[in-house]
């Protein structure tokens with residue numbers, strides 16, 4: 143069998159010319175992305191990396207931020223209180239759907255869809271909007287091991303065009319699912335989506351989750367180990383929008399995607415894996431990324447329920 147590095151190089155070569163899909167354009171700034179950009183990164187729980195392609199090209203994190211903001215809200219409020227406010231049920235609907243908010247539920251379905259993410263972010267503690275933002279940025283820095291920058295153009299682009307997210311916040315306010323200061327909550331949500339990362343950063347963040355919340359290089363505890371299972375559970379059931387079921391079936395590891403083209407996935411105890419390619423499908427998932435993960439899962443027996451290979455093939459490949 144090829145070494146993991148050669149396998150990643152081969153995946154990069156085979157999929158770099160796959161030009162299916164489109165750039166997200168409902169946030170105008172995202173439509174400026176380079177369609178050809180493509181990276182694959184694996185970071186182990188002891189900080190080693192195996193990478194191919196443009197792993198240092200910066201982009202905005204978008205929905206992948208929802209996982210980490212959920213972690214901060216869990217630390218601020220605890221499992222029971224947060225569960226009262228944001229559920230953990232997959233919807234099978236698009237990530238920006240409003241439909242299920244107008245039912246007699248008392249909370250958004252889960253923190254990985256926009257409604258649940260806006261409600262989650264609205265719960266982040268802080269004395270004022272700046273304090274909340276600083277706490278959010280400090281949280282991201284814990285995972286990344288370096289300073290975090292927000293892309294102002296993307297933030298402003300989404301802030302001025304995000305009418306659907308604004309409508310969701312108003313609907314949630316109407317149903318008392320969210321506090322009154324929805325403009326600050328939306329700003330904070332748009333800011334968290336505009337945090338700049340690269341593919342290597344994403345794999346490091348995923349590796350931190352694989353490592354019970356301890357950043358593999360800096361050894362900083364980025365999130366309390368107690369809550370990692372909560373994040374991985376909602377990633378597994380809800381992380382890939384309305385493709386979450388098919389992903390769980392075909393790839394079988396907790397994951398999260400974002401419309402800018404990133405995907406992260408966690409192999410608990412072993413590694414974080416990330417791909418970046420901005421061409422997305424109708425569900426908002428990166429097409430090259432989906433193919434890469436299906437092949438990696440198949441080749442290395444990553445599926446959590448694939449007991450035939452266990453995790454030993456992957457463990458050997460990481461040696």
Ligand code: GLN
Nearest residue numbers: 204205237335400401426
């Ligand atoms: N900022 C985007 C939005 O709220 C994030 C969506 C996504 O990545 N799926 O619409």
